[in-house]
Amino acid sequence: MQKILIAAAVAAAGGFATGAGEIYRDASQPVERRVEDLLGRMTLDEKIGQLYQSIAEPDWRPMEGQFDAVRKGEIGSFINLYREKGVDRVDWRGTVSRRCHDTLQKIAVEQSRLGIPLIFGHDVIHGCYTIFPSPLTLACAFEPDLFETAQHFAAREARWAGYDWTFAPMCDTARDPRWGRVMETCGEDPYLNALCVAAQVRGFQGADASAADRIPACMKHFVGYSDSMGGRDYNITECSEWTLRNLHLIPFRAAAAAGVETVMSSFNTVDGRPAVTSRHTLTDILRGEWGFSGFVVSDWNAVHEAIEWGYAKDGAEAARMALRAGNDMEMFSRHYPDNLKGEIAAGRMEIGVLDEAVRRILRVKFRTGLFERPYAIELPGDEALKAFDACAHEAAKNCAAKSIVLVKNNGVLPLKAKKIALIGPLGDDRREMIGAWDARSEACRTTLFDELKAAFADGEVIMAKGCAVNTVASVQTKEDGGKAESAATSTAGIDKESVDRALALAEVVVLALGEDRNWTGENHSRSRLTLTGAQQDLFDYVADSGKPIVAIVCSGRPLALPSVWERADAVFYAGQPGCEGAAALAALISGKLSPEGRLSMSVPRDVGHLPVFYNSYRTGRPGSGRYDDAFEQDAKYPFGYGLTYTTFAFSPTRIDGRTAKCEVTNTGAREGVAVAQLYVGAAACPDGVRPRRELRGLRKLSLRPGQTAQVAFELDDAVLAYTDRSGALKTACGRYEAVIAPDSASGSGASFVRE
Ligand code: NOJ
Numbered sequence: 001m002q003k004i005l006i007a008a009a010v011a012a013a014g015g016f017a018t019g020a021g022e023i024y025r026d027a028s029q030p031v032e033r034r035v036e037d038l039l040g041r042m043t044l045d046e047k048i049g050q051l052y053q054s055i056a057e058p059d060w061r062p063m064e065g066q067f068d069a070v071r072k073g074e075i076g077s078f079i080n081l082y083r084e085k086g087v088d089r090v091d092w093r094g095t096v097s098r099r100c101h102d103t104l105q106k107i108a109v110e111q112s113r114l115g116i117p118l119i120f121g122h123d124v125i126h127g128c129y130t131i132f133p134s135p136l137t138l139a140c141a142f143e144p145d146l147f148e149t150a151q152h153f154a155a156r157e158a159r160w161a162g163y164d165w166t167f168a169p170m171c172d173t174a175r176d177p178r179w180g181r182v183m184e185t186c187g188e189d190p191y192l193n194a195l196c197v198a199a200q201v202r203g204f205q206g207a208d209a210s211a212a213d214r215i216p217a218c219m220k221h222f223v224g225y226s227d228s229m230g231g232r233d234y235n236i237t238e239c240s241e242w243t244l245r246n247l248h249l250i251p252f253r254a255a256a257a258a259g260v261e262t263v264m265s266s267f268n269t270v271d272g273r274p275a276v277t278s279r280h281t282l283t284d285i286l287r288g289e290w291g292f293s294g295f296v297v298s299d300w301n302a303v304h305e306a307i308e309w310g311y312a313k314d315g316a317e318a319a320r321m322a323l324r325a326g327n328d329m330e331m332f333s334r335h336y337p338d339n340l341k342g343e344i345a346a347g348r349m350e351i352g353v354l355d356e357a358v359r360r361i362l363r364v365k366f367r368t369g370l371f372e373r374p375y376a377i378e379l380p381g382d383e384a385l386k387a388f389d390a391c392a393h394e395a396a397k398n399c400a401a402k403s404i405v406l407v408k409n410n411g412v413l414p415l416k417a418k419k420i421a422l423i424g425p426l427g428d429d430r431r432e433m434i435g436a437w438d439a440r441s442e443a444c445r446t447t448l449f450d451e452l453k454a455a456f457a458d459g460e461v462i463m464a465k466g467c468a469v470n471t472v473a474s475v476q477t478k479e480d481g482g483k484a485e486s487a488a489t490s491t492a493g494i495d496k497e498s499v500d501r502a503l504a505l506a507e508v509v510v511l512a513l514g515e516d517r518n519w520t521g522e523n524h525s526r527s528r529l530t531l532t533g534a535q536q537d538l539f540d541y542v543a544d545s546g547k548p549i550v551a552i553v554c555s556g557r558p559l560a561l562p563s564v565w566e567r568a569d570a571v572f573y574a575g576q577p578g579c580e581g582a583a584a585l586a587a588l589i590s591g592k593l594s595p596e597g598r599l600s601m602s603v604p605r606d607v608g609h610l611p612v613f614y615n616s617y618r619t620g621r622p623g624s625g626r627y628d629d630a631f632e633q634d635a636k637y638p639f640g641y642g643l644t645y646t647t648f649a650f651s652p653t654r655i656d657g658r659t660a661k662c663e664v665t666n667t668g669a670r671e672g673v674a675v676a677q678l679y680v681g682a683a684a685c686p687d688g689v690r691p692r693r694e695l696r697g698l699r700k701l702s703l704r705p706g707q708t709a710q711v712a713f714e715l716d717d718a719v720l721a722y723t724d725r726s727g728a729l730k731t732a733c734g735r736y737e738a739v740i741a742p743d744s745a746s747g748s749g750a751s752f753v754r755e
Contacts (some may be wrong), residue, residue, distance in 0.1 A: 024371075025115075031366045035359050041114060043073075044351075047358045048340050050076035050116065051323075053297060053331045056100070070104055073112045076361060077119045077297075078104065079331060081162060097440075098376040101162030105374050117374035119365060121218070121297075124166040125184060125437040126150065128157035130392040130579060133403045134435045134556065135170060135196065137575030139186040139600035140642070141402035142675045142698055144195035147186075150399055151203025153392045154439075155215045161440055162376040164368070167218045167264060169200035171251040174601050176611055178231025180524030183436055183556030183576055185226060187600030188613040188639055190247050191695045194254035201258035209261055210369025212377050219255040221266030221299060223281050224248050228268055231610075232525050237268040242688045244270075244281075245723040247615075253290060261294040261364050265327050267302055274309050276302040277318075282326030289727045294367075295360035297329040298322065304333035315339050320349050328357035393445075393580055400577040400584035405597035405642040408571040412508065412548050414591025414645060418459030421506030422449055423499055423542055424513045425469040425535065426554055432469055432514060433554055435576025436521030444579045448512055448552075451586035464502035466542075467494050470516035470533040493534040494541055503545050510589065511542055511568070512552045517576065520556025529560040529607050536563070543567040552585060558603040558637075565636060573599065573637075591645065596673035596700070598642035598743065602635035614639040614744035615691040640695070640743035646672035646705065653740045655752040661712045662740040666703035674701045676740050678713040680720065681749065682733035687724045690733075693744060696720075711740055720754060 023029050024038035039047075054075045056066065069075050081097050081104075101120055108118045126132045132150040133140075151168070158166060173190050174182040186196035197219065204217040224244060228235035239248065252263075265282060266275040275281065276298045286292045303322045304315070312318035315335035320343060323336070330336040343349035365371065379385055406413070426432050430443035452461045471493055503509070516532040518524070530536060531553075540563065543549060551568035553559060556576055564571060572595070577584060587593040604612040608627070612635045619625055626633050646668030653662045664674050678697030682690045697713040713719070715738060720731040737749030 027372050031363060034366050035362045038114065038116070038362055039355060039359055042358070044341055044344065046073040046114065046116075047354060048337055049074040050358050050361050051329050051340070051354075052334070052337045053077035053079055053121065053329050055079055055332060056081050067104070067107055070107045070118065071111045073114065073116065074337065075118065076116070077121060077329065079121045080123070081120060098160065098162040101376045109374050116362075117365060117370040119164050119370060120162060121165040121167055122158065122161070122163040122439065123168070123437055124154050124158045124163060124215075124439050125168045125170070126435070127154050127396070127441065127578065128161055128163070128439045129442055130157065130389070130396055131434045131438055131441045132396045132399050133578045133581070134183045134437070134576035135186050136174065136183045136556070136600055137403045137577055138399055139192060139196050140405050140575065140597040141399065142192070142598050143402060143700060144192070144199040146399050146402065147196050147199035148203040149395055151200045152206070152213070153395060155204050156213045156388070157392070158215050159213065159377040160379050163215065164370060165216050165218065165262070166204055167220060168204070169197040169217060169219060169255060170221070171197045171219045171255050172221060172226035173247055173251060175226050175613060176231035177529055177557040177601065177604065178525050178527065178607070178610065179226065179228060180233060180436075180520050180526065180556065181226070181522055182601060183520050186251070188602065189600070189615060189695045190250035192600065192698070193251040197251045198254045198258040201255050201260045205259065205261065210367065210372070212373065216261035216364060216368045217255075218262040218264050218297065219252055219260045220264035221275075222263050222286070222296070223252060223266060223275065224270050225266040225268045225275075233523050234267050237270065239270070241725045245725065245727065246690070249285065249723075256286070256290045256292050261368060263292065263294065263296045265296055265298050265302060267299050267305065269309065274302070274306045274311050276327050277306055277311065277321040277325045279325040285727065287326065293360070294364050295328040295357070296326055298327050298331050300331050301333045303327070303330045303335050316343055316348070319343065323349070323357060324353055328360050396578050397580035397583050400581045401587055401593050403575065403597045404577060404584060404588060404595060405573045405599055406570070406588070406595035407573050407599075407603070407637050407641065407643065408565060408568065409643055410569045412550060412569040413589065415456075415508060415550065415589050417507040418456065419505055419507045420452060420456060420459065420461045421464065421502035421509045421547070422452055422461055422512065423464045423466050423502055423509055424511050424538065425465055425467055425533075426512035426514050426552065427465065427510075428463055429469070432517050433574070433577050433581035434579055435517050436524070436556055441579065444582060446582055448582040448585055451582045452510065452589070455586040455590040455592065460505070462502045462505050464498040465495065466499050466538045467534040469514065469535070470519070494538050496541065499538070499541065503542070503547060506547060508548045508550065509542055510550045510552065511539060512554070513539060514554035515556060515559060517556065520576070526557075527607070529557065529604065531559065531561065539564055550589060554581070558599075558601050560604045560606050560636070562605065573603070594645045594670065594672050595642065596644060596675075598640050598675050599637055600639070602639045603637040605632060605636045606630065609633065615694055617689050618692055634745065638743055638745040640675070640677050640741075641745070642675075642743075644672035646670040648672070648674040648703070648742060650676070650740065650742055650747060653738060653747065653750045655715070655738065655750045658715050659712050660715055660738040660740055660750070661710065663708050664701055664703070664711055665708040666705050669705050671702065671704050674703060674742065675699070676701060676711045677743065678719070679739050679741060679744060679749075680715070681737045682720075682722070683735040683737060685722065685733040687722070687730065690722060693739075695744070713740065715752065715754070
């Protein structure tokens with residue numbers, strides 16, 4: 001009876017009806033039985049088809065030949081349907097891509113021999129339609145659960161757009177801001193990063209990734225990609241086993257423990273081998289040590305790049321190396337479909353290895369409910385959609401408001417002045433704050449200009465753009481390898497007349513500046529951490545006027561802006577705050593909301609100081625090894641730093657048995673949020689040197705003026721743990737120091753011993 005009901009429900013949802021003896025079509029059977037039954041029925045061609053992820057061409061739409069390949073079972077997955085071409089932008093909530101998804105899926109399900117559904121992947125990184133703050137920005141909220149909320153909204157919207165799978169969360173730990181992809185990371189600290197990525201997995205997948213409002217997640221890029229040399233994208237990574245295990249692998253292990261269904265192997269090398277061919281990471285660690293049972297997809301063209309690296313001699317060898325290493329699905333390049341059949345026939349490739357890869361892909365397809373519900377999710381009715389939309393935007397605004405970091409305030413904020421000049425290219429712009437990796441985003445519905453006018457309705461806000469976010473010339477230089485960039489970024493290009501007009505009327509200036517969002521994200525490394533285009537000239541011009549300045553810096557990476565830090569009266573580091581960033585900024589500027597963000601990545605004083613992450617190591621010569629030509633060598637604003645509209649006092653840290661304790665008092669005149677951060681450092685570790693300080697606990701405290709909170713962190717094994725080179729978790733290092741501090745550079749540690 002149960003079986004009949006399930007079959008009827010499945011048929012009604014557009015999936016299979018159970019055929020006689022076809023265990024794999026029977027949803028009541030255990031997943032492993034279904035996998036084995038289906039695998040046993042597949043031809044070699046069909047198996048290889050499951051290992052191949054294709055793009056839809058041309059213009060991200062499928063074409064005739066691809067319909068045929070799907071019919072023959074030669075494609076297992078598609079990426080980025082209708083990614084970015086015109087029509088989808090105006091096609092609210094994905095009607096077109098849903099149709100496209102379902103057209104292909106119908107062929108796979110109804111016309112292919114075994115009816116194995118395709119899985120459709122897309123880069124839904126920080127929202128699908130409703131864009132939340134970038135991961136680097138949202139991590140600044142120091143409230144990992146916000147990621148769960150954000151990615152649940154993203155999962156629902158992705159389903160409506162016809163995507164069954166997202167390529168997120170990115171679990172790489174930021175090291176070098178020259179690397180354009182730091183905006184996709186959750187910052188430079190592996191502990192915070194781990195909490196944030198685990199929350200993302202929960203947000204995307206929920207308790208059951210097969211639910212209609214969830215999608216399977218994909219942790220990426222496995223592993224070491226963020227350590228690419230000199231911050232140059234796609235470059236070699238030189239990373240010891242010790243650093244791999246105690247830094248880069250930590251967030252991945254957390255995402256795996258949270259049940260992530262899939263993994264993407266990375267572009268970089270690991271110990272001299274392209275990561276897509278690294279058996280050590282993809283099999284020994286991922287499956288052997290962590291028990292991961294889902295599948296691994298390569299990054300775009302990465303199987304082919306094993307040849308470009310000068311590692312594999314041809315496509316057949318690249319395919320053999322990657323598959324044997326544990327890379328199950330090939331994205332974009334065609335070395336699996338073009339070579340594996342011949343390699344097996346020639347006895348150069350083991351069928352058992354190939355079967356295992358197919359098994360893993362089918363397992364995820366079964367586990368995530370694709371066989372039962374292969375088609376895109378229908379949109380709810382108009383009213384429900386409107387209600388959803390309002391909630392999504394409210395959540396995005398809340399996330400942005402909690403993420404924006406106030407790094408300087410000489411008292412000008414919150415603004416009391418009534419005559420405000422809003423100057424700068426981001427003041428009346430609808431796309432820049434959305435940032436890179438914008439999935440199917442719509443433009444922001446309001447600009448900072450709109451929001452400030454509403455927030456200061458009894459005053460006057462005058463807008464002057466001043467200059468473009470980037471000069472036309474500097475955008476063009478990207479196409480010629482950036483050769484003319486230095487000339488372009490010094491181009492004056494300021495509209496002084498309109499700036500003067502605004503300045504003449506204003507008591508205070510809000511200067512909305514930033515980094516061209518198109519210079520952030522993949523393949524956007526930078527050699528200088530400056531404002532783009534003529535914005536520095538604009539800043540200097542406005543600063544010379546002597547008017548008080550509230551600077552807003554939107555960027556995908558920390559920028560080194562000494563004159564902004566010095567000459568502005570207040571500075572918000574807003575990152576890429578998403579589609580409600582303007583509303584959040586206006587609420588913070590007017591004082592309706594109080595800032596509570598803390599930096600997820602240290603801000604350098606100068607590009608020559610890189611790297612400046614806080615979790616650096618001691619040296620054998622404390623105090624030596626400094627740059628002769630720089631007085632201050634630390635970060636300008638360290639990890640964990642951020643101001644509020646009140647002040648907090650942290651008492652010295654005490655160690656009480658196995659607990660670290662302190663008191664935090666609101667010493668200001670306004671309610672505010674303190675972030676108590678526990679940092680631990682091992683003074684002597686027999687397995688290898690450890691960072692001076694590592695974040696191992698955080699607590700957000702909302703305190704009224706004069707209120708004191710007791711803060712206590714258990715110094716248990718999880719807090720003290722490190723991983724030795726064999727993957728074993730260890731704790732006993734002898735002497736440790738712990739400090740509960742407002743940021744990574746403050747406070748002095750209290751000692752304790754753990755043998
Ligand atoms: C390359 C990027 O490295 C990866 O993050 C992304 O998911 C794929 N392209 C697919 O777009």
